[in-house]
Amino acid sequence: LETKLPKVGTTIFTVMSQLAAEHGAVNLGQGFPDFAVPQRLVDELDAAMRAGHNQYAPMTGVAPLRQAIAEKALRCYGRQVDADNEVTVTSGATEALFNAIHAVVRPGEEVIVLDPAYDSYEPAIELAGARAVHVALDPQTFAVDWSRVRAAITPRTRLLLINSPHNPSGAMLDEADLQELTEILRDTGIFLLSDEVYEHIIFDGRRHESVLRWPELAGRAFVVSSFGKTYHCTGWKVGYAIAPPALTAEFRKVHQYNTFTTFSPAQFAFAAMIREQPEHYEQLGAFYQAKRDHFREQLLGTRLKPLPVPGGYFQLVDYSAVSDLPDTEFVKWLTVEHGVTAIPLSPFYEVPPAGQRLARLCFAKNQATLDAAIERLKKL
Numbered sequence: 001l002e003t004k005l006p007k008v009g010t011t012i013f014t015v016m017s018q019l020a021a022e023h024g025a026v027n028l029g030q031g032f033p034d035f036a037v038p039q040r041l042v043d044e045l046d047a048a049m050r051a052g053h054n055q056y057a058p059m060t061g062v063a064p065l066r067q068a069i070a071e072k073a074l075r076c077y078g079r080q081v082d083a084d085n086e087v088t089v090t091s092g093a094t095e096a097l098f099n100a101i102h103a104v105v106r107p108g109e110e111v112i113v114l115d116p117a118y119d120s121y122e123p124a125i126e127l128a129g130a131r132a133v134h135v136a137l138d139p140q141t142f143a144v145d146w147s148r149v150r151a152a153i154t155p156r157t158r159l160l161l162i163n164s165p166h167n168p169s170g171a172m173l174d175e176a177d178l179q180e181l182t183e184i185l186r187d188t189g190i191f192l193l194s195d196e197v198y199e200h201i202i203f204d205g206r207r208h209e210s211v212l213r214w215p216e217l218a219g220r221a222f223v224v225s226s227f228g229k230t231y232h233c234t235g236w237k238v239g240y241a242i243a244p245p246a247l248t249a250e251f252r253k254v255h256q257y258n259t260f261t262t263f264s265p266a267q268f269a270f271a272a273m274i275r276e277q278p279e280h281y282e283q284l285g286a287f288y289q290a291k292r293d294h295f296r297e298q299l300l301g302t303r304l305k306p307l308p309v310p311g312g313y314f315q316l317v318d319y320s321a322v323s324d325l326p327d328t329e330f331v332k333w334l335t336v337e338h339g340v341t342a343i344p345l346s347p348f349y350e351v352p353p354a355g356q357r358l359a360r361l362c363f364a365k366n367q368a369t370l371d372a373a374i375e376r377l378k379k380l
């Protein structure tokens, strides 16, 4: 069989979660919380199902949720968003990313991605018949070198993908980054796809520099988020995209023949949560910051060296004091021999930096889970 995705195997998240299960390891690999969703959310879901919201939602998403998303965009980022023509609810951010890419990218075109990059981007680009052009982030700070982005632009460049807070590093774009990006894209026909799924997991009083705050960028952008991260329910797979009307129209052409629509009861539940419990997402940064700080403190008692974590729920650790194995071998060894599962960074790269010895640990876990992992990591 001549395959369409010859370079693609099973995603590293599935590989590592399976290995963790086989070996009874503490799974700090794949990113998902192991604690409960807010009780109110479960009650709202239950209420929505009992109220009979069990058939197809409108293709674009249910009106109360699109309205709540638009209100949140105004409240959080000062952007006036038209709920009818600029918001589309999707089955997770993964679907939104896929739709956005397929809505605008044509065969033979190029999409700039910043490495390390989340693993779903490139296959979606390739399935569109296009090519991912990889620009490396700084291997220590994961900052963007905008001169390299500028240099990567060709007449075939159709789309640029950014992700802040960044998976796997937690790095965040700041105002100067968005300013540079604005200047780079000005007078080009390049679209922007901004993956902001960790938008509410922000630490140390910093602010999330959403593309929605930047009118010139937002005018050419798809801004993607996911309720899985914000409401501790990665298994529900509900996300959305905000984009100007012309882009939203193209986005919906893909969405309607990809999934058509998304699980109805959850849409009503999220609408109620956004409207009636804004404190949930307003306090999410503080909630995760406490976990981050405690976990980092405990890591000081191990030979793993934690890197800074500005946002998101992943902690990168430098394991070079422990092992000289390449990262994928290291995380498998760590799972099998020490009972703790991590994610290697090399699957997020076209060309991993030589000699990089970093692994990603997810701290979206109960304290008992993190304590159990630390007990094991102390023995390294």
Ligand code: PMP
Pocket (backbone or CB within 6 Å): 031, 091, 092, 093, 094, 095, 118, 163, 166, 167, 195, 197, 225, 226, 227, 228, 234, 237, 238, 239
């Ligand atoms: N983008 C990034 C950067 C992510 O970390 C994730 C979730 N791991 C997604 C997209 C996908 O989100 P969802 O589960 O809502 O499809």
Ligand code: GLN
Pocket (backbone or CB within 6 Å): 011, 013, 014, 029, 030, 031, 032, 167
């Ligand atoms: N986004 C999650 C992570 O980075 C995993 C999602 C998935 O398993 N596809 O860990």
